[in-house]
Amino acid sequence: MANQNPTREEGLANKLKTRFPEAIKNSKIEGKHRITIPFDKDKLLDIAEFMRDELGFDHVKGVAGVDDPTHKKIEILYFTASLSKPEIEDIILVLQTELARDNPTIASAVSVWESAHFHERETFEMFGVKFEGHPDLRKLLTLDNWDGPPPMLKDIKFPEMGQR
Amino acid sequence: MINWSRMYALWPVHITTACCSAEFGAMMGPRLDPERFGLQAVAGGLRQCDLLIVEGTVTKKMAKRLKIVYEQMAKPRYVVAMGDCACSGGLFHDSYSIVNDVHKLFPVDVYVPGCPPRPEALLSAIVKLREKIRREEVFA
Amino acid sequence: MTTTPDQTKPLAPPITITAAKEPSTLDVSVGPQHPGSGHMRILIRVDGDYIVSVDPDIGYVHRGCEKIAEYRTAVSNIPHLERPCIIDAIHLNWGYVLPIQELQGVVVPPRGQYISTIAAEMNRIMSHLYWLAINAGVFTGHTTIFMYAFGDRDLFIELAEMLTGARLTYSFLPPGGPRRDLPAEFQDRLLKLLDYFERRLVEYDRIFFSNPLVIARAKGIGTLKREEAIRLGLTGPVLRGSGVKYDVRKVEPYGAYADLDFEIPTFEEGDSYARFLVRFEEMKQSIKIIRQALEKMPKGPIARKAPLIIPEGEAIGRVESSRGELAYMVKGDNSDKPSRVKIMNGSFRSLIAFPYLLRNVHVADLPVIYGSLDYWPLEADR
Numbered sequence: 001m002a003n004q005n006p007t008r009e010e011g012l013a014n015k016l017k018t019r020f021p022e023a024i025k026n027s028k029i030e031g032k033h034r035i036t037i038p039f040d041k042d043k044l045l046d047i048a049e050f051m052r053d054e055l056g057f058d059h060v061k062g063v064a065g066v067d068d069p070t071h072k073k074i075e076i077l078y079f080t081a082s083l084s085k086p087e088i089e090d091i092i093l094v095l096q097t098e099l100a101r102d103n104p105t106i107a108s109a110v111s112v113w114e115s116a117h118f119h120e121r122e123t124f125e126m127f128g129v130k131f132e133g134h135p136d137l138r139k140l141l142t143l144d145n146w147d148g149p150p151p152m153l154k155d156i157k158f159p160e161m162g163q164r
Numbered sequence: 165m166i167n168w169s170r171m172y173a174l175w176p177v178h179i180t181t182a183c184c185s186a187e188f189g190a191m192m193g194p195r196l197d198p199e200r201f202g203l204q205a206v207a208g209g210l211r212q213c214d215l216l217i218v219e220g221t222v223t224k225k226m227a228k229r230l231k232i233v234y235e236q237m238a239k240p241r242y243v244v245a246m247g248d249c250a251c252s253g254g255l256f257h258d259s260y261s262i263v264n265d266v267h268k269l270f271p272v273d274v275y276v277p278g279c280p281p282r283p284e285a286l287l288s289a290i291v292k293l294r295e296k297i298r299r300e301e302v303f304a
Numbered sequence: 305m306t307t308t309p310d311q312t313k314p315l316a317p318p319i320t321i322t323a324a325k326e327p328s329t330l331d332v333s334v335g336p337q338h339p340g341s342g343h344m345r346i347l348i349r350v351d352g353d354y355i356v357s358v359d360p361d362i363g364y365v366h367r368g369c370e371k372i373a374e375y376r377t378a379v380s381n382i383p384h385l386e387r388p389c390i391i392d393a394i395h396l397n398w399g400y401v402l403p404i405q406e407l408q409g410v411v412v413p414p415r416g417q418y419i420s421t422i423a424a425e426m427n428r429i430m431s432h433l434y435w436l437a438i439n440a441g442v443f444t445g446h447t448t449i450f451m452y453a454f455g456d457r458d459l460f461i462e463l464a465e466m467l468t469g470a471r472l473t474y475s476f477l478p479p480g481g482p483r484r485d486l487p488a489e490f491q492d493r494l495l496k497l498l499d500y501f502e503r504r505l506v507e508y509d510r511i512f513f514s515n516p517l518v519i520a521r522a523k524g525i526g527t528l529k530r531e532e533a534i535r536l537g538l539t540g541p542v543l544r545g546s547g548v549k550y551d552v553r554k555v556e557p558y559g560a561y562a563d564l565d566f567e568i569p570t571f572e573e574g575d576s577y578a579r580f581l582v583r584f585e586e587m588k589q590s591i592k593i594i595r596q597a598l599e600k601m602p603k604g605p606i607a608r609k610a611p612l613i614i615p616e617g618e619a620i621g622r623v624e625s626s627r628g629e630l631a632y633m634v635k636g637d638n639s640d641k642p643s644r645v646k647i648m649n650g651s652f653r654s655l656i657a658f659p660y661l662l663r664n665v666h667v668a669d670l671p672v673i674y675g676s677l678d679y680w681p682l683e684a685d686r
Binding site for chain 1: 224
Binding site: 030033034036058059060061062064066067077079083084089090092094113114115116117118119126140141142143144145151152 | 361362363366368370371534535536537538543548550555556618619620622629631633635644646648652653655656685
């Protein structure tokens with residue numbers, strides 16, 4: 001949907017790009033309510049603070065890991081949105097970054113977005129991603145349920161699964 | 165005589181295992197009124213209950229606690245395995261965190277298939293259980 | 305012994321049980337077997353009769369839904385993804401097919417949208433009745449409302465059975481639209497039931513919501529201020545009970561909600577009683593929505609045929625389930641199985657409210673606060 005004036009999604013993406021030119025190079029806007037911003041993982045806390053204080057994205061809906069063994073990386077997605085600013089409350093801004101698959105570490109966003117607390121714990125146990133600075137990083141769902149390696153990784157193929 | 169008193173006062177334990185608990189709740193409701201069979205959801209102690217209803221999927225984490233609960237119940241104690249997941253694994257049979265064979269944890273008296281079973285099916289399972297108790301040898 | 309907690313000392317860190325134990329405290333496990341019985345455990349540290357800090361222990365019903373979703377085809381995933389919150393199955397189903405339809409480019413015809421909306425609002429009423437019976441009723445010790453609410457819930461379940469063929473697990477919305485059209489006498493029976501239910505809601509108000517015992521137990525307990533609710537990222541009735549007017553049905557309308565006229569009940573106080581009232585008012589709004597939808601129902605086909613393959617790409621879809629915003633991210637890779645399904649539901653996001661609200665409260669307030677949050681452990685664990 002090309003417009004003469006930038007839409008508010010493009011406006012938000014441009015603000016982030018001008019503020020962090022090395023960490024954020026491009027953005028993807030799908031439709032009216034979705035923005036995806038790939039960023040450099042080392043700048044997470046600065047970007048998060050800017051988004052919370054200047055742009056108004058005050059909470060995290062979820063933190064997802066996506067395993068990609070062919071490219072040897074694990075993607076981390078932060079689904080952020082705003083509850084305090086009605087003019088952008090329908091937008092979900094997805095921050096996307098890539099971590100090396102054999103040693104995935106990233107700073108914890110809990111100091112900026114406390115709502116990410118339990119989501120990061122779950123991503124830690126499901127994908128093996130270490131969130132540095134998390135106040136309480138331990139297993140959440142698989143505590144007595146599963147003792148092996150992180151279960152959501154693609155190379156964990158349970159022998160019984162997917163017989164069809 | 166003893167059997168009669170046992171079968172008329174089956175108190176289920178307050179432990180919900182998984183989604184079949186929604187139909188267990190529906191059975192305890194006013195439509196089917198299991199209290200006429202003696203089933204009362206008493207918020208009392210575990211030791212006074214004698215019926216453990218395993219509703220739905222049993223994860224490994226819950227299986228440890230179910231075993232503890234089963235051992236804390238005073239004898240005679242009966243177990244009803246409710247739902248496909250409790251009978252043999254059901255919909256989630258190939259997941260990494262569930263226990264497929266509940267009968268390896270403790271002996272099961274009645275199996276109720278269904279996903280989830282209708283409350284009438286669960287009630288007819290209770291009736292079957294009462295028949296079984298009636299014909300039981302008290303001093304075996 | 306201490307009778308009141310020292311308000312001048314800084315509160316214990318909200319999330320974990322502090323490593324340095326005070327000698328006067330005792331760790332108690334409100335375990336998976338308790339009279340209120342939800343399948344989660346809360347480890348509480350008590351000092352006399354006051355809870356000092358709280359550590360929720362979940363995972364008792366973790367069945368690996370997200371992992372299983374990668375091994376089943378897109379359509380046969382629907383029964384799996386419905387089970388986490390079995391009493392609210394239409395919303396879980398709808399949230400899953402919205403991103404798939406977006407990726408496939410399938411648009412559901414208007415009649416199908418209206419039917420999905422009616423089924424979803426019926427589900428909302430059923431889920432709130434279950435909440436009223438167990439979480440608000442049995443947890444506070446009010447077992448009469450348990451009987452009343454379950455009796456009425458069965459009437460709605462009968463109608464749902466008439467529409468979809470199943471009591472609780474409908475699998476009603478494959479990608480493309482609903483499976484069946486409305487049967488012949490469905491509309492009349494539903495309208496009669498709604499008239500009856502409206503009279504019953506007056507009864508509920510009399511015996512439960514205006515009951516002085518319930519008010520004494522719930523008013524002023526577990527207060528969550530507006531800024532805290534936003535900062536903790538809560539959603540659903542918990543958020544609306546703290547004064548934030550946010551509902552996905554208005555923010556990003558799906559189904560037929562854009563054409564229907566309804567309100568979002570919001571209360572400012574933020575205590576448990578406000579959260580009770582939010583759900584009570586939502587039931588009344590659901591009745592209004594269903595009546596309008598039945599009146600305005602357009603004619604035409606109900607569904608379009610959708611392909612079995614999920615094309616390459618990533619999409620997010622969200623609905624407003626009974627427990628809050630339910631968002632699904634589905635990633636496809638041109639095969640019939642999705643390559644990643646991420647579920648973000650209201651119950652998991654409410655988990656952070658536990659350590660926050662359950663500080664410096666009496667132990668007896670724990671069931672009331674727990675009940676007002678309407679935390680459904682199965683949904684949070686997936």
